[in-house]
Amino acid sequence: MANPEASIIRLEGLRKEFDGVLAVQGLDLRVREGEFLCFLGPSGCGKTTTLRMIAGLETPTAGEIYLREKKITRLPPQERNVGFMFQNYALFWHMSVFDNLAFGLRVRRTAPGQIDRRVREVADMLELAQVLDVRAAKLDLSAMQRVAMARTLAVDPDVLLLDEPLNNFRPGLRERMRGELKRWQHQLGRTMVYVTHDQEEAMTLGDRILVMNEGRSEQLGAPRYIYEHPANLFVAGFIGRPAMNFLEVEFKREGEAGLLQRDGLRLRLPRDLTAALESLPSSRLVLGLRPQHLRIAENGTAREGGVFRAVVDLVLPLARKQVVDLKLGDELIKMVLPADRPLLVDDAVSVAIDADRIHLFDRDTGRAIR
Amino acid sequence: MESRRLREFTDAVLRWLAGIIVCAIFLLPLIWVLSISFKPPEEWIAYPPRLIPEKITTSNYVVLFQPGNPVGGVGAMVSAAEPVTRAFINSIIVVPIATAASLVIGFLAAYATTRFQAGGKSLPLFVLTTRMFPPVAFAVPLLVYFRALGLIDTQLALILMYTGFTIAFSLWMTRGFIEGVPKSIEEAAILDGASRWRVLFTITLPLVKGGLAATGLFVFILNWTEFLLAQIFTSRQAITIPVQVSHYVGAVGRFYGPMAALGVVASIPVVVAGYIIQRHLVTGFTFGLVRE
Numbered sequence: 027m028a029n030p031e032a033s034i035i036r037l038e039g040l041r042k043e044f045d046g047v048l049a050v051q052g053l054d055l056r057v058r059e060g061e062f063l064c065f066l067g068p069s070g071c072g073k074t075t076t077l078r079m080i081a082g083l084e085t086p087t088a089g090e091i092y093l094r095e096k097k098i099t100r101l102p103p104q105e106r107n108v109g110f111m112f113q114n115y116a117l118f119w120h121m122s123v124f125d126n127l128a129f130g131l132r133v134r135r136t137a138p139g140q141i142d143r144r145v146r147e148v149a150d151m152l153e154l155a156q157v158l159d160v161r162a163a164k165l166d167l168s169a170m171q172r173v174a175m176a177r178t179l180a181v182d183p184d185v186l187l188l189d190e191p192l193n194n195f196r197p198g199l200r201e202r203m204r205g206e207l208k209r210w211q212h213q214l215g216r217t218m219v220y221v222t223h224d225q226e227e228a229m230t231l232g233d234r235i236l237v238m239n240e241g242r243s244e245q246l247g248a249p250r251y252i253y254e255h256p257a258n259l260f261v262a263g264f265i266g267r268p269a270m271n272f273l274e275v276e277f278k279r280e281g282e283a284g285l286l287q288r289d290g291l292r293l294r295l296p297r298d299l300t301a302a303l304e305s306l307p308s309s310r311l312v313l314g315l316r317p318q319h320l321r322i323a324e325n326g327t328a329r330e331g332g333v334f335r336a337v338v339d340l341v342l343p344l345a346r347k348q349v350v351d352l353k354l355g356d357e358l359i360k361m362v363l364p365a366d367r368p369l370l371v372d373d374a375v376s377v378a379i380d381a382d383r384i385h386l387f388d389r390d391t392g393r394a395i396r
Numbered sequence: 397m398e399s400r401r402l403r404e405f406t407d408a409v410l411r412w413l414a415g416i417i418v419c420a421i422f423l424l425p426l427i428w429v430l431s432i433s434f435k436p437p438e439e440w441i442a443y444p445p446r447l448i449p450e451k452i453t454t455s456n457y458v459v460l461f462q463p464g465n466p467v468g469g470v471g472a473m474v475s476a477a478e479p480v481t482r483a484f485i486n487s488i489i490v491v492p493i494a495t496a497a498s499l500v501i502g503f504l505a506a507y508a509t510t511r512f513q514a515g516g517k518s519l520p521l522f523v524l525t526t527r528m529f530p531p532v533a534f535a536v537p538l539l540v541y542f543r544a545l546g547l548i549d550t551q552l553a554l555i556l557m558y559t560g561f562t563i564a565f566s567l568w569m570t571r572g573f574i575e576g577v578p579k580s581i582e583e584a585a586i587l588d589g590a591s592r593w594r595v596l597f598t599i600t601l602p603l604v605k606g607g608l609a610a611t612g613l614f615v616f617i618l619n620w621t622e623f624l625l626a627q628i629f630t631s632r633q634a635i636t637i638p639v640q641v642s643h644y645v646g647a648v649g650r651f652y653g654p655m656a657a658l659g660v661v662a663s664i665p666v667v668v669a670g671y672i673i674q675r676h677l678v679t680g681f682t683f684g685l686v687r688e
Binding site: 081082083103104108109110112113114116117118119120129130133134177181 | 578580581583584585586587588589590594599602603
């Protein structure tokens with residue numbers, strides 16, 4: 027971890043085709059030494075395939091993989107020194123915990139004394155010392171996860187690759203195991219690449235997140251940054267819950283000020299944004315509004331931004347907040363409000379938009395303008 | 397509340413009843429065979445039938461091994477038959493070897509076809525076609541081959557045929573068990589540095605051994621009771637127990653007593669094998685623990 031900028035894994039134009047279907051199309055990536063990187067995306071976006079290519083369980087159709095700047099693209103999995111934790115843990119059910127942990131070391135013909143020492147070391151680290159003699163099939167889920175983790179660690183890999191290891195847990199346990207994972211990562215100081223489709227998991231665990239869709243990288247960055255500055259419509263819609271509202275709007279100039287306009291909505295823009303939008307070839311935009319950033323307008327309108335009138339369509343109360351569906355013409359807009367603001371279905375409300383909290387996207391390319 | 401308890405009770409009664417009826421249907425012939433095997437000739441087909449023999453005798457068993465003994469009675473009836481020893485030895489040699497060979501080939505083929513699609517997607521189906529014709533359809537051409545090879549009336553002929561005819565079962569049954577082992581378990585072992593063969597023998601094989609035991613027992617019983625091919629391809633040297641059973645027929649009728657006695661003796665190895673394997677049959681297949 028000496029140099030945080032040093033990349034431990036580098037992917038170069040990585041592609042994978044399965045029977046003519048493109049699973050991964052041209053992925054470039056640098057994984058930094060010691061970081062926790064999450065691959066996040068809907069199922070079928072190529073995240074697991076990418077992980078499996080790094081491990082050597084799939085062969086890329088094109089592109090190269092480097093581990094510490096050594097080309098490993100065609101190297102068999104066992105010569106790469108990467109650890110892989112499977113979604114179903116893939117424990118050797120018929121063996122004891124000890125034999126599970128010792129398997130890799132035995133294959134490598136490590137001296138018995140050394141095997142014993144190393145197994146006890148990782149077992150201590152993951153609180154498995156008590157169950158070393160138990161058969162893997164008899165363990166509870168949390169212990170299975172720890173055995174899976176310990177087994178990948180036993181052979182001291184350069185990188186740990188984790189494929190949705192929390193998928194099998196019920197919600198409460200899932201959050202606890204998530205905490206465990208985060209702690210291990212701190213303790214072990216290993217580089218971890220973690221695949222998940224759960225954005226909350228990616229947000230809490232990842233130092234950085236790679237958002238993937240349809241075999242492509244959509245955005246790479248710190249969780250907070252991706253949330254605040256989504257690079258395109260896909261990322262904007264995928265990250266954040268409830269999902270960001272999208273409205274098609276036209277950009278217009280009215281005297282000094284710039285305006286975003288559509289039926290039932292006029293939004294006045296600050297000067298710098300107006301200038302930026304003017305330089306664009308198209309005035310057809312998509313306005314992105316986070317449900318959390320909308321508020322009920324009390325008296326008086328803002329100088330910048332705008333107010334629109336809408337009708338409450340549905341109220342979903344949660345413990346400390348409520349999610350409200352509003353009808354603006356044919357569009358449904360979600361907003362999140364504190365629970366103490368009473369609202370009834372069919373109420374007419376005025377909703378305020380702050381101009382400095384909006385997101386704007388080019389309607390044709392989907393790319394973020396702001 | 398009351399009616400629910402009543403329903404549960406009647407459900408249990410009906411379940412037991414169904415179980416008893418099924419068991420009776422399957423066990424009654426067995427018990428009957430056991431009963432006949434201890435009966436003297438005059439009681440074999442006496443009417444009304446009795447479950448417990450009036451005069452219990454072991455001569456049906458003695459005569460199997462020493463035809464013509466005891467003098468008179470059953471002994472006189474089957475004095476022309478061969479002692480059962482030869483058939484027994486043949487069966488004991490042919491059946492386990494053929495079963496083991498079928499199991500080994502079937503398992504390896506199943507592994508290759510499930511994990512590597514070896515031979516293409518439809519190879520297992522082709523193997524299955526060997527069971528789509530009655531064995532007698534193969535018997536005549538095989539007879540020609542085996543005569544040319546000098547294999548008529550040899551143990552080897554039976555071993556070859558029994559292995560070949562049961563490979564389809566071994567392949568298809570073990571396929572199901574291998575598919576039950578998640579691929580990721582093997583991948584985990586490969587990532588740990590294990591070779592393909594090591595994965596096969598230290599990971600996959602132990603995980604499917606229950607299934608292999610079940611398959612083995614099934615194939616063993618098939619081979620142990622095979623009559624048609626043995627009847628066609630053997631005459632004296634290589635006869636097996638089912639063929640020997642058919643020898644207890646005289647000009648005046650069937651010798652039910654020795655037939656039943658041989659039936660009892662012949663089922664002993666199967667019962668023993670089943671008992672040994674039972675433990676593996678019961679131990680569950682634990683892959684379902686974590687959902688995929």
